[in-house]
Amino acid sequence: MAPPVRVLANGASARKIRSELTRRGFLATALAASGAVLFTACAPQQASAASDAHGGPLEDKLSIYTWSDYDDPKNLSAFTKKSGPKVVVDAFNSNEELIAKLVAARGTSGYDIVVPSGLFILPMAENGLLERINLDLIPNFATMNPNFIHRSFDPKNEYSICKAWGTTGFVYDKTVISRELTSWADFVDAAQNEASGRTAVLDDPAPLCGIYFWSHDIDWNTTEKKHLDACESFLTTQLAPHITTFDSAPGGQIIPQASAALVQSYSGDARTGMAAS
Numbered sequence: 001m002a003p004p005v006r007v008l009a010n011g012a013s014a015r016k017i018r019s020e021l022t023r024r025g026f027l028a029t030a031l032a033a034s035g036a037v038l039f040t041a042c043a044p045q046q047a048s049a050a051s052d053a054h055g056g057p058l059e060d061k062l063s064i065y066t067w068s069d070y071d072d073p074k075n076l077s078a079f080t081k082k083s084g085p086k087v088v089v090d091a092f093n094s095n096e097e098l099i100a101k102l103v104a105a106r107g108t109s110g111y112d113i114v115v116p117s118g119l120f121i122l123p124m125a126e127n128g129l130l131e132r133i134n135l136d137l138i139p140n141f142a143t144m145n146p147n148f149i150h151r152s153f154d155p156k157n158e159y160s161i162c163k164a165w166g167t168t169g170f171v172y173d174k175t176v177i178s179r180e181l182t183s184w185a186d187f188v189d190a191a192q193n194e195a196s197g198r199t200a201v202l203d204d205p206a207p208l209c210g211i212y213f214w215s216h217d218i219d220w221n222t223t224e225k226k227h228l229d230a231c232e233s234f235l236t237t238q239l240a241p242h243i244t245t246f247d248s249a250p251g252g253q254i255i256p257q258a259s260a261a262l263v264q265s266y267s268g269d270a271r272t273g274m275a276a277s
Helices: 011-024 073-083 095-105 118-126 139-143 184-192 205-215 225-242 267-276
Strands: 030-032 037-039 061-067 086-092 168-172 199-201 243-246 262-266
Touching: 073 086, 086 095, 095 118, 168 267, 184 205, 184 225, 184 262, 205 225, 205 262, 225 243, 262 267
Parallel strands: 061 086, 199 243, 199 262
Antiparallel strands: 030 037, 168 262
């Protein structure tokens, strides 16, 4: 009998995923390579094979499901002006939320483009949630930076093309934390002390688990059970009591409003939030 799948997720995502797992018998488990994170996907037991995309006439609407504030409205308007289709953008707050919605829709979500994190692409493709890309229809692929193509999660770029990238770090309120924080070990110490109850972390399992690995100088790609078990114990017993919220876009409200004293954030989002504060 397989061991139970345990997921550290916010309440809304957890309820959604649990509902789909229970109601339709969806199954789930993949050990995400980048960060040795337990990734929980949902797919029919008889997952359909991914189909190939084919060229055709443009429709009157292009629907995109992506992270919040990841697209410049001017670019979207310019696309519509040049090519015709109106661009409709919906936002999600986590990869789990994205996957849960696609699974529930059973191929009827209406989205033309979705923007998951890289390590989720292969499990999504294997479970029939993505179509293959026809690179012959994307001539600008030839101009892509070589550092961002043929990545380990999609070596042949069969299902994805890199749209954005950044680093994961943290920001903190100097009126609350007067000392300088320069490492993830410092982040953990501050979360458990000055910023206890006022610490926000990303609603993303990879960098969330990264807090443990980085602060303990452990390879983020480890698959050793002892490290994974220690990470789980750390997150649930030592870090969770000090967390006030999970938010993958703290630059929208948390950072500008200073509603948390210590915030894990993606670099671009942190910059946006600090500029708005």
